[in-house]
Structure formats: structure tokens, C-alpha cells
Amino acid sequence: MFQFISPPLPHFIYCGEDAYPAGGQHSDRAGIGVFDLLIVTRGCLYMAEESVPLEIPAGSFALLRPDRAHRSTSPCREETHFFWVHFQTLGSWHETEREPAPAELRPADVLHEIHRFAFYLPRSGALSSQDAAYDWLRQLLALQADTGSFSQWRQQLVFQELLLRLQEDATMPERHSYVTIAEEAAAFLRRNYRETLNYKWMSETLHFHANYVSLCMKRAFGYTPLQYLTRYRVEQAKRLLIDTNESVGRIAEETGFGSFPYFVRCFSKQVGTTPKSFRMRFRQG
Structure with missing residues (x-):
């Protein structure tokens, strides 16, 4: 299985289709520098990547490494008839069954934090919705004939739909892996960031003890639930300070901080300046 850390998302490069008669075979290649997705619609391809055998029957796919x-x-x-799609990513990727390291998913300290996430693509497998996959591939081929910018943009969107379907067909890491629990806890905190953090409520919602949830978040993101929540609240406060004229005190209330001094203290620690100074930075000139 391949693990991709996004953003950025993998990007489509080129695609095609081919058909071999009985006795024909795929060419041998090495280090082509792009991922090669093969989707067979009829017949079967008999291949290997290094020493790993890959038999790809009709209605199945295989994903070959670029290196x-x-x-x-x-x-x-x-x-045998098949489609092929070449793509690459500017983000990090691994062939692994392990879960993401904390640094891979931890957002950078920027004005609007980019929340990274991991998604998985299987090395090979059967397509659950063959007709939909074949339709997307035909769309990619049709769009490829048009070199206009709109068609290129549309290609990327269609390609992401195809990847999403492949991920849905994948055997994902265990449902109760620490990353899964951490991501669900983070989503819970983002949904309820205006509320006072209630560990009992979080535990009952996620069906795990609060201490275990905290350990999962610390391992996945490097933050406890409270630390994650505070950082998220500060990010929401940044947006309100820039985009609205609401008072700093009102913004402190709207983002879930219990008191004005606590808000100023948390904001200053995370951002390196007071909320008022931060706002004025974007109001000058």
C-alpha cells in the first residue's frame, strides 16, 4: 500500500489505452520517474515489479512505483485491453503499512494553518465500480486531446475522483489505529471548539477513554486535546481579527476562550504578538 501525505495532492500527467493480442506483452521499463496505474478491462497482464509478481485480470488494477x-x-x-495513467506527487509518499509519523501530519505555524492528512492507495486490487472507473478514464483521454487550461484543470478533478474510488476500494489501516482515533478526536474538537472542553463528552462520543484519546492525539499530532483545541481556537480568532470588525473581547467569546486575559495569553504565546497588534498588522496602509 502507498501512503500519500497531502497537500499537495498527486497530480495527473498523461494517460492512454492499449490492447495486446494473445502472445503480446507489456514492455519492460525501469525508473520512469512517475507512478504507473494500470487498469485492465479485458484479458490479463502478467507482470512483476522487481521481485513482486503482479497478475492484473480484467476489472482490476495495479500501481507501479516511479523508481x-x-x-x-x-x-x-x-x-488484453487496459488503460494506463501516469501521475506524480510533490508531497511525501511511502510504500508502507505503517501509520504517519507525527511530523508528517503536524501543520506549520502559518497565518492559516494547512491541515495535512494521509490517504492510502493499494498496490493492486479489484475495482468495485468498474463502469465508473472506465468512464473517468475515458474522460481523461478525451480531455487530453484539448490543451486548453480549462481541460487541464478538469483533468485533475477527474483524476482525483479516480484516486478517491481506488482509496475506497483499499484495505485501510485498522479502524481503531491511533491515527484514526486522533483524526476523529480532532474533528470532534473542531466541530465543538466554541464549547468548553468536556473530556467525558468527548470520550462518550468517540467510545474511547479520554486518556487513550489524549495519547493518540499526542502521538499523531504532537498535541494533547487541549493543546490542539487551543491552537485551533487561535486560528479561528486570527480569521475573525482579519476579516471582521468585532471587538477582541467578543472574538475571545466566539472562539471558546473562557476569559479575555486567557485568550490574550494563549494568542500571544502561539502567534508571538497580542490580538490587537496582530489585527493592526493587517489594517495598516
Whole structure:
């Protein structure tokens, strides 16, 4: 399984389709520098990536790494038709069954934090919705004939739909892995950031003891629930300070801080300046 840390999302480069007669076979290649997604609609491809055998029957797919050699292990036994898609990513990726390291998902301290997430694509498998996948591939081919910027933009959107379907078909890491629990806890905190943090409520909602949830968040994000919540509240306060004329005291209330001095203290510690000074930075000139 391949793990991608986003943003940025993997981007589509080029695609095509091919058909081999019985006795035909895929060409041998090495280090092509892009991911190669093969989706077979008829027949079967018999291949290997390095020493890993890959048999790709009709209605199935395989994803080949950009940095390894792949070759045919046997000629096609019948007429075989398949689509191929080349893509790459500017973000980090791994072939692994492990979960993301904390630093990989931890957002940077910028004005509007980018919340990174991990998603997984299987090395190979059967398509659960073949017709939908084939339709997206035909759309990619049609859009490829048009070099206009709109068509290129549309290509990326269609490609993401295809990747999303492949992820839905994947066998994901265990439902109760620490990353899954941490992500659900983070979503709970973001939904309820205006409320006072209630560990009992969080525990009952997530069906895990609060101490265990805290350990999962600390391991995944590097923050306890309270630390994560405080950081998220400060980010919401930044937006309100820039985009509205509400008083600093009112913003402190709206973002869930219990008192004005506590808000100023938390904001100053995280941002390095007071809420008022932060606002004035964007109101000058």
C-alpha cells in the first residue's frame, strides 16, 4: 500500500489505452520517474515489479512505483485491453503499512494553518465500480486531446475522483489505529471548539477513554486535546481579527476562550504578538 501525505495532492500527467493480442506483452521499463496505474478491462497482464509478481485480470488494477523496474513475466493468453495513467506527487509518499509519523501530519505555524492528512492507495486490487472507473478514464483521454487550461484543470478533478474510488476500494489501516482515533478526536474538537472542553463528552462520543484519546492525539499530532483545541481556537480568532470588525473581547467569546486575559495569553504565546497588534498588522496602509 502507498501512503500519500497531502497537500499537495498527486497530480495527473498523461494517460492512454492499449490492447495486446494473445502472445503480446507489456514492455519492460525501469525508473520512469512517475507512478504507473494500470487498469485492465479485458484479458490479463502478467507482470512483476522487481521481485513482486503482479497478475492484473480484467476489472482490476495495479500501481507501479516511479523508481523501480517492472517487466512482463508471461505473454497475454488472450486479447488484453487496459488503460494506463501516469501521475506524480510533490508531497511525501511511502510504500508502507505503517501509520504517519507525527511530523508528517503536524501543520506549520502559518497565518492559516494547512491541515495535512494521509490517504492510502493499494498496490493492486479489484475495482468495485468498474463502469465508473472506465468512464473517468475515458474522460481523461478525451480531455487530453484539448490543451486548453480549462481541460487541464478538469483533468485533475477527474483524476482525483479516480484516486478517491481506488482509496475506497483499499484495505485501510485498522479502524481503531491511533491515527484514526486522533483524526476523529480532532474533528470532534473542531466541530465543538466554541464549547468548553468536556473530556467525558468527548470520550462518550468517540467510545474511547479520554486518556487513550489524549495519547493518540499526542502521538499523531504532537498535541494533547487541549493543546490542539487551543491552537485551533487561535486560528479561528486570527480569521475573525482579519476579516471582521468585532471587538477582541467578543472574538475571545466566539472562539471558546473562557476569559479575555486567557485568550490574550494563549494568542500571544502561539502567534508571538497580542490580538490587537496582530489585527493592526493587517489594517495598516
